[in-house]
Amino acid sequence: MPTRLSFLRVLVRRLCTERAAVRRIHWNVSDEGHGQAAYAVDLGGSTYSLVAISNDLPADQRSDRVIATAWDAAFVLFDGIASSDDIARIAIQAPKQEAGRFSPRDLVLSRANKSVRMWDSTVAALRAGEQPDPQMICDIGYLMRTTAVYGNGKFGIADRTLVADRPGLEGPFAAEMLTVYLIRHFTLDLVQHVGGGTLDPNLARHIGIGNATGLGMAPFLVNHPVLLxxxxxxxxxxxxxxxxxxxxxxxxxxxxxxxxxxxxxxxxxxxxxxxxxxxxxxxxxxxxxxxxxxxxxxxxxxxxxxxxxxxxxxxxxxxxxxxxxxxxxxxxxxxxxxxxxxDRFGPLIVPFADTEALKSAIEAKWGWALAHDYEDADQCRRFWYVSEAKLEPRLGDRFAEPGAELETPLDIARRVAQLYADLPTAALPVSEFTAQHPDHAHAINRVALLNRYSYAEIHDNLIAATCRPIDMLRCKLSFFGATKFDPKSDLWTRITLAQGAPLGDELRPEMDDWWLPAMER
Amino acid sequence: MSWTEVQTLGVKAASGAGVPPAQALAFGAMLARHIADEGPQGAVAAALSKPEKIVALAHRVETIVEAASVTARPVDAMEEDAGTRAMLVSWLAALPCKAELDIAGPKVRISLSLSEPSARTRPERLHLDPSLSKQLDVLAAKTYVPDSDASRSGGAGAGLMELD
Incomplete structure (x- = not known):
């Protein structure tokens, strides 16, 4: 469940405290809704712009998957006020997404697809001089759904460390949350432009921004133990x-x-x-x-x-x-x-005095990992890997599919159990042990991490046949502030962000009251 | 390239070269610091072609950290090979903790404060030599599983795909 510590909530609270206002600084959009727009907002003494590129996407190309190659809209969060040259550059690069190249002034890259049912219905209502059906807003909750929100240096955008000290962007995923908040603002602006009418603010506030998300979030949690x-x-x-x-x-x-x-x-x-x-x-x-x-x-x-x-x-x-x-x-x-x-620094861990201390730490905190028999096929059936197709994270069956030798090392529980089995009976310096067993260094690091950071490890066997990635996705998304989880399988889910959040001209302290929003009855 | 791109590429390349996970992770962090501090890129290229050198370097750093955990005195390391010494320095400088490094000829005097975070800054951009960049790309590609129909069904978004 989202809380008032969820990252989007923290970001919007800050915007409310600062009484920020979202300003439209560029608009070159056709009657059909295709073209370019840009918005600026001040946060913590800096100005950020969202550059939005809206395209005409054939219906048969609309897909939530990472391996898609075209989207209804593409976005960049830009550091500063985007000039016409910046917008022109982003208009060329952003629609390419992973195939584009970006600059250190580009902070976040994203893309989104329309909820066609919600979009068409809202446009039709506005064109008829009416408001969209509140029940549909309740059922779907957004006009567009992002299918990726990339930050932290990917494809040449700025590393997070470059802005992590900025007031308002210190928190985890703050730049990404600012991006999705501004994308939601753009979708509301765009639908009113195409529909030629004005949404009732009480309805507009209940329109959030969707997101489709999948397996990549699970490796993130495993690979960022201090953050977790x-x-x-x-x-x-x-x-x-x-x-x-x-x-x-x-x-x-x-x-x-x-x-x-x-x-x-x-x-x-x-x-x-x-x-x-x-x-x-x-x-x-x-x-x-x-x-x-x-x-x-x-x-x-x-x-x-x-x-x-x-x-x-x-x-x-x-x-x-x-x-x-x-x-x-x-x-x-x-x-x-x-x-x-x-997590500004990464893990600050102290080495174990010797292999006895290491063994004691495993016995004290890893009972859940030692409890499984990893020789049992169902306890090691799955393997996580990265596909050559747009580097999509995937999950395979090691007994039925090729590629297990390229497994991503998310099998922490199994590795710690194997380490425990190989530890010597007499105490040795740990470095003497790893000289003979370099493959165990990863498990040793995880044990040292959990010794210092109590919540750093997911207590589950992530390669078991029964492992449900959707549970890890939900955990991470709750910290983002996601609501209305709509799982499509054990591998991916749709969610809604910013539903009930104040609109771009309503950012005032008293408006920070949108935990688990409900349509007015 | 961004710092994160170089670091991630380094991790994948080391994995593709056959380096175990912990050592590959540390290698990626070392690589970004090494490039940022304008360390010799040829030394990295040579190490990637002999992955046992990377494992040995990782083990050497482990023994230094282990020694630093039981004494407040600096730890000395001797390394005659300039390229290996430069990578050792980059590896230590990439640790999350504070590391003071004093280099005099083949000797590196190391003072680690394991509970104090590193204050080293990162540049906006890193520049890889084209030959090293290509070598890293080739090795990283060895970690990717070829695409297939069965594989596509194991990715997020697979299965039910109704459009709303």
Missing amino acids: HNWMQARETALARVLARETMTEAQATRLRMLAMRAQHHLADWIVPAEDHNRILRQLEEDWALFAHHFDAVHAERSFAALWNAAAGESDTLQELLAALLIEVCPEDVDDLAQDMG
């Missing part, structure tokens, strides 16, 4: 601070009840086609309704911990939702934690 630790630690610290409050105020109790009701409405609006996931959602909706009497009973002098303890026997899903709610109600306990969610 910092995200989780911030969230756990936030919850611990709230639960440590001895009482709640009347204002907090009132807000808790209001947000609990909003969450109930959000769940009712969140219906997905995948039957198994929809079953979970419907169960959560029912459980939340049954749990509601606890919110009715909250009052000043009652503790947050009492409410939390009341959910002890409830499902993990309900507890996740409750944790996000409690965090939402206490911003003064929570918001400062956002500044510690990045």
Whole structure:
């Protein structure tokens, strides 16, 4: 579940605090909606521009996959105010996406496809002098869906370290979140241009920006253990601070009840086609309704911990939702934690004194990894790899498909188990051991990492036949601030970002109230 | 190229050359620092053609870090070969922790502060020699699995693809 520590929320909160305003600085768009546009916004004393290139895309080329080669629109977040020369350069490079080359002033590269049903319906309504169907907005939630948002040096764009000290961009993925927020603004602008009408702000606010995302997020989590630790630690610290409050105020109790009701409405609006996931959602909706009497009973002098303890026997899903709610109600306990969610330095780890210390660390913290029999085919059936087709991350069956020898090393649990089995009975300096077993250095590093960063490791066997990448995707996307998860398989999902967020001319502190938004009833 | 591009390419190239994962990751970080500090690119090219040299260098750095973890005194390393010495220096300079390096002829005096982050800055752009760039690309390509119908079904976006 998204929380007020989610990266998009943190970014929009900052924009609201600064009372930023999105300005259109360039518009050369045909009546059909094709052409170029640019928007500027000030954040933390710097100005950033979104350059948007909108194309006429044949329907048969519209695909969410990384291996697609054309999109409805392409975007670059530019450092500064984009000049006409910058826009002209980006107009040539951005539609090429991975095949283009970019400069250090280009901070983020992205592309998006239309939700054709939502787009056509909204244009038709506006042309008829009407508003789009609120139910459709609820069901789909966005006019366009990004299918990649590239940052941190890819294809020549700026390395993250070049802007990581900028006020407002210090947090993880802050530049990417600014990009998707501005893309959402562009889609609203574009549909009103093509439709020749003005959207009701209450409807427009409920139109977010979609995203289709897949397997690449899972390797990211494994390959950025310090970031994962910092995200989780911030969230756990936030919850611990709230639960440590001895009482709640009347204002907090009132807000808790209001947000609990909003969450109930959000769940009712969140219906997905995948039957198994929809079953979970419907169960959560029912459980939340049954749990509601606890919110009715909250009052000043009652503790947050009492409410939390009341959910002890409830499902993990309900507890996740409750944790996000409690965090939402206490911003003064929570918001400062956002500044510690990045990783500016990489892992600072101390080597083990010897192989005995290494063995003890494995026994203390890796029981979950040692518990599997990796000789069992189903415990090692899958292998992660990178395809030569646009370097798309994929997942294969090592017993049925070629390529397992090129496996990406995400099999951390198996590697640590193999390391443990090979450790000598008598203590040795670790460097003496790795001189004989250089292949174990990766596992040793992971054990050292987990010794210092408690939340750095995903406690699962990522090569087991039962591994569900969708769970890792959801974890990362929740930290982004995603809502309305709409899984299409165990490998990928669609989501909505910025639904309910203030519009580009509404960025004021009082507008930062869009946790689990629900269409007005 | 950006720092991240060079570092990522270095990791893939080392993997493609047969270097194990931990050493390949460290090699990628070393490569970006080495290029940024204008280290000799020929030394990198030579190391990639003998991956056991990369593993040995990684092990050498490991022993230096291990020594630094038990003493506050500087650790000395001797390296007669200028190219290998330059890569050793780049490798240490690429560590996430603070590393002070004093080079005098073949001797490198190393002071590591394992709990203190490195304050080294990164340039906007890195420039690889065309020959090294090509060698890195060729080796990196060895880590990619050829595309196939079965493979495409294992990627994100595979399966259900209704357009909304």
